[in-house]
Amino acid sequence: MAKYGLLGKDIGYSFSQTFFSIKFEKEALPHTYFNFDVPCIQNFKDLISDIPDLKGLNVTIPYKEAIIPHLFRLDKESKQIGAVNTIKFRKDGKLIGYNTDHYGFAKALAHFLPIYKKTALILGSGGASKAIRYVLDAMNFEYLQVSRTSSENTITYEKVTPKVLEEHFLIINCTPLGTTPNISEAPNIPYTSLGRHHVLFDLIYNPRETEFMKRGLARGARVSNGFKMLEYQAKKSWKIWNS
Incomplete structure (x- = not known):
């Protein structure tokens, strides 16, 4: 019996465990999927050494970047993105990191194309936002990244003025706010500056309609939660895992 799971912190709400458990039951696959809810990533090697037949893991907040030093190598895309959300356990015991967030986001975003202008705001600067940037770069979007603290590559929320919002038509929430x-x-x-040309994409999927989405809908924007993205990834x- 092969074992799979999700590595994260405070993940009782997990989509992945439900998705894969239903998949295994429907397809009569003799596999199991667990939540590995751990408070500290430093003990990762001890955790997996106690679990025989572990074949693969998904990785979520807050470990998409912190997991990297524990892996043998990364595939080309996850190395370029700088974040991992999928780990394959090779037969020789080596752990290989991949990123499927970018694939899931690109597939889900396709349902909303074309967007009025290829300009975007990325809210948040964690591991998930790195996959979003990767997709937007590939699609030739111009974008600004917003974080609680400013840096060379980010602006703070205080600098997201009505004018900034009026010039950026895809807004992606990569923060956990609203979960x-x-x-x-x-x-x-400033949600009052939104309009019908905007698309608000929330990576959160629980609840299905977040406060972020509700405020966008109230202004006539198109909205999406993160469910389709998660399904694709x-x-x-x-x-x-099975290649």
């Missing part, structure tokens, strides 16, 4: 149980939270941007993970 269950804190469903009243949303990124601090999960299917891609399965192909990697």
